[in-house]
Amino acid sequence: MVLIFLLSFLVYLITLHPTVSVGDSGELLTAAYTLGISHPPGYPLWTLSGKIFTIIIPFGNIAYRINLMSAFFGSLTCMLVYLIVREANKHSSSVICHLSSVICPFIAALALAFSSTFWSQSIITEVYTLNAFFVALLVGILTHQPTCLANGRVNLSTLYLFAFVYGVSIANHFIMFLFGPVFLLYIIWQKEKILKLKIILSLILFSVLGMFFYIYIPVRSSLNPPIDWGNPETFRNFIAHVGRFQYRGLEFAEEVGVLTKFLFIKNLLQQLIQNFGIGLAIISVIGLIIIIKKDIKFALLTIFIFLINTLGLIVLLDFKFTPQDIDAFTPYYLPAWIMVALWIGFAGMWMAGLKRIKFGLLVVFLILAMNFVVNYKNNYNRYNFIAYDYPNNILKSIPKNGKLYLHEEVDETIFTLSYLKNVLKKRQDVSIVDSYGNIFLADDPLWQPEYYSAVNTEKIKVPLRLHGLIWAADNKTKKYHWFSHIERINHEVENYREQEVTARYPYFYGMFLIADGQKRKGVEELRKSLQAGHDLIWLNNNVGDIFRQHSYFKDALVSLDKTIQLDNTYSIAYYNKGLLYLKKKEEEKAIECFKKSYQYDKKDTDSLYQISKIYQNRGYKSYIEGKIDKAVLEYKKAAEFAPDKADIYYNIGVIYSQFDNNKEARNYFERYLELKPGGQNAETVKKWLKSN
Secondary structure (H helix, E strand, C coil), X not given: CHHHHHHHHXXXXXXCCCCCCCCCHHHHHHHHHHCCECCCCCCHHHHHHHHHHHHHCCCCCHHHHHHHHHHHHHHHHHHHHHHHHHHHHCCCCHHHHHHHHHHHHHHHHHHHHCCHHHXXXXXXXXXXXXXXXXXXXXXXXXXXXXXXXXXXXXXXXXXXXXXXXXXXXXXXXHHHHHHHHHHHHHHHHHCHHHCCHHHHHHHHHHHHHHHHHHHHHHHHHCCCCCCECCCCCCHXXXXXXXXXXXXXXXXXXXXXXXXXXXXXXXXHHHHHHHHHHHHXXXXXXXXXXXXXXXXXXXXXXXXXXXXXXXXXXXXXXCCCCCHHHHHHHHHHHHHHHHHHHHHHHHCHHHHHCXXXXXXHHHHHHHHHHHHHHHHHHHHCCCCCCHHHHHHHHHHHCCCXXXXXXXXXXXXXXXXXXXXXXXXXXXXXXXXXXXXXXXXXXXXXXXXXXXXXXXXXCCCCCXXXXXXXXXXXXXXXXXXCECCCCCCCCCCCCCCHHHHHHHCHHHHHHHHHHHHCCCHHHHHHHHHHHHHHCCCCHHHHHHHHHHHHHCCCHHHHHHHHHHHHHHCCCCHHHHHHHHHHHHHCCCHHHHHHHHHHHHHHCCCCHHHHHHHHHHHHHHHHHHHHCCCHHHHHHHHHHHHHHCCCCHHHHHHHHHHHHHCCCHHHHHHHXXXXXXXXXXXXXXXHHHHHHHHC
């Protein structure tokens, strides 16, 4: 048992991130260190635990200390898996006993410890290993033989302990709500006498007591800590924060189709193989069959936890099937992988029945070793400074007392800057505001930004020039700047969120070179950025549009098609592809792209105007060629897509008037005056109407 903890913790220690990592790490670190309020639902238990670890560990930077907390709870979880499997098999026959109670629990614990996702979450600052610890602890309490529900007896004190721990677990992660019905059904199935009002009310009371940690959120928010997400000091804000109402737009508002759900299910199976390998995945199925035969109640407990944590989440959460959404979804599955590890542990009973037991065990350990080697390579992050260097490079680009605006930026910029500013106290002279208003708030109503961090600048209504990895607000000069940046990228980046950082260096440098007149070198850097950020939707779209503007049509089409492949609802990519086809004079393809753009973004009236322009140009061309009926038809089509464009009606009116169809001409001229009574052709139209 202790060996499992020490072995897993040692490996985690060797592969641990040395500082802040990508994702939520920077924000969670800030919340823990400053005792602030993190993103919904607030994670009060994790925040308080993180603060404790910053105090009791006397070495390393703050991020490293809290990374160690993830490793600690990850190792504890593996130890609990060992105990659960050993407890379940300790009453087996003498031949199986030694194998089941010693070796198989060891295999189960190692399978979980060195699975890809669990390992990745055990070496960074995140909430998931603490949550995994509670899942394993709750299953362990329920299934521990001498206590809770064994031999027809009900140990109420242990049952109340279970209820309290369950409440505490909810104070760490909202996903624990989903497992409540499963736990309750298991308890009732084991002992129906529990269905008494007094006992049920007592269990609810103890669960609510466990959730008391949530009181931290409004109390601490009232003191206005440096990070106070959602300002949940009022009852209304508190409910909104804990209920994750802010994320409704992300998780529930955008309905997705059945096909997307099936893609997530397919991805789930892929993740199962990625985490455990084909060999252990097959062994887990064998183990599950054995559990079903041995203890159907325990088997169903693990099956329902697995299904609710996988298929249940896929049905409940309306994520789009994009690399970003898949990345967000991946750590949610950790409770399911704990169940798989338990199944693997029970497969030893099957191996015990084989004639060549030692050979079977050797095969299993070889599979474990292979899985370890593969996942070690993917999770070795001892010298990973990607997330730390990027915000440092941004800050070093800003002169003293500069003002930086983070415009619709990602976590890898906002959260890491929060860590540097609020925890490490770097560049206190620089004032920062983020457009979402969650981390960096504007205290001065007259605050005006001088620099912008953004990958899409269309909505920024001031002149901008490149200034290294950021933009400078400047309408006086067009001089561009590039700075010497620290780029400690010493491994091939596959992690989606790390791509978000690493791809920005060649992306901004490529734009700098193009702006500096070095077009060929700039294009090569942009191609490098696509290699570094091959899963980034915005990058493929932006680079594709830059290629279009500089007539690299083939490259542009490849990048824009890749964007649509990553997210087939990304309207901007369809719009840019439409512009590309316009430049190539392929109007029908352009029209289809603009229609797609509007289909996925009903606010995108520019796409409709582009279609209207195409029909207007066709109408004018037909008019010049003397094809009057066709000209009128094309102009009318143009009006369908841009009914508020007065000049279209004027042109139709002119055509009708020239061919003596005064009735139709009058209708269209009157429509023109309704829309543009002060237009440049208004007086001409009025004179015609008077004389006709």
